[in-house]
Amino acid sequence: MKSEITISELAKLMNVSVHQIRYFEEKGVLLPAYFDNNQYRMYSMDQVYQLAHILLLRKLGVPVQSIKECMTSYSADQYGQLLNHSLREINKELLRLQELQQFITKVLHEQMNFQSHTNPYQIKWRETTYLARWLEMSSQMTLNAKLLAEQAESVPNLFESDIHFIEHGSSTITLYTETEAPGDFSLPSGNYLSTQRLVHEEDDLDQVIEQFYSYAAAQSHVIQGPLILIERSYLSLFSQGQLHYELQALIEPTTHSEKGD
DNA sequence: CTTCTGACA
DNA sequence: TGTCAGGA
Known part of the structure; x- marks a missing residue:
């Protein structure tokens, strides 16, 4: 029996859409292990790890376009900078959400106050x-x-x-x-x-x-x-x-x- | 039934 | 990014 999996199995395993996996391929960041006779893409453990890395980078805000060079040529040091950068971005986002949260509670309070x-x-x-x-x-x-x-x-x-x-x-x-x-x-x-x-x-x-x-x-x-x-x-x-x-x-x-x- | 490509919103 | 068509 072969140990590789199909695209839909990979999608289910990694909780992403089939479409997204093909999209990564189109952008050259995730190639299948091989194509089956019926042109079906087949993926092995290597791809599983690779996809996990891609997904992680995406979470860090790296655009799909830049993930390729990221994975091929980044030093540990560069990854450190990347992590630091996305940490700052996250903090900004956190601040934005907190302000939004404050605004929403303010509206709710004033609306309640007005009606009452x-x-x-x-x-x-x-x-x-x-x-x-x-x-x-x-x-x-x-x-x-x-x-x-x-x-x-x-x-x-x-x-x-x-x-x-x-x-x-x-x-x-x-x-x-x-x-x-x-x-x-x-x-x-x-x-x-x-x-x-x-x-x-x-x-x-x-x-x-x-x-x-x-x-x-x-x-x-x-x-x-x-x-x-x-x-x-x-x-x-x-x-x-x-x-x-x-x-x-x-x-x-x-x-x-x-x-x- | 599953996947493929390509197009489109 | 999801969805749909039309074929294999």
Whole structure:
């Protein structure tokens, strides 16, 4: 009996597809031990070891194209460098995944937080927040694609961040993203009146803002500083065609007696 | 039933 | 990389 195996047996043994084995052959990295009379490829133990090496190199990120010269001419030292390099790549990937993981949990938390409140208005304690200026525009102007495209400095994951719209004075609105201290601008810690809304049209926002101020007045909250509009476009994932906004404004530490039931 | 080549998405 | 055709 012959000790060689067919391509499908090799594939099953090594947990790869038959196609992939032929592909390796096409690229000259894994030749069969011989061809049977019926043109079937036959593989022996040598090929098994060889394929194991190829698969290992693939896992290390070596493209199939370069595996040939790798296996034929690499010194132990060069393999050391290769291993070191892929270790660095893996660490980068790990970091990327951890950031993604953080983002996902953040979205989940914010989504839960948003859904859970029956009263649309809340008072939130906010620690000092540092903001990085990213774009300034006139109050009249609405944010459009052209404006974004023309902006030279791009924020890495702009639409995964909380974009703060703050009106300074009456004619300009500045867009900020959160950052580490010191930043270009900071929001003081304190109690903020907050409301979160989903809006269809950007124009609806004006009404929400009006309502916000009337509510504050009705509750005798004295608003300090500018209105802060936070856009979380990533939360719109849960609601087709609507944008998620949060309005916040610092309120004066009221001394009203709140312990009445 | 298995594999082969070649083409294609 | 998977899948399909058409032949051996």
